[in-house]
Amino acid sequence: MNRELREFRRLERVCLEQAALSTLDLARSGLLKVADDCRIAAEAIEAKSPRGALAGAVEALKLALSATRVSHRH
Known part of the structure; x- marks a missing residue:
């Protein structure tokens, strides 16, 4: 596992843990979206063939963010 993949997984866990502890609906919702x-x-990183690890991680995050922005507009 590469470092970027581990970091995304760690951030996902932290966001899920904090969402579970949050008493504010807006904060919980935001944390769950970031975790997702x-x-x-x-x-996306796992699915891609090995190439520039940092470039792959950045591209995967961009795709993830653009996909969620488009789907939430409707």
Whole structure:
């Protein structure tokens, strides 16, 4: 596992843990969305063939963020 993949998975876990502890609906919702974006980015990294690890991680995160922005507009 590469470092970027581990970091996305770690961030996903932290966001999920903090969402579980949050008493504010808005904060919980935001944390869950970030956790989902991290999961999507990590899955994209896992699915891609090895190339520039940092470039792959950045591209995966961009794709994840753009996909969630488009789907939330409707």
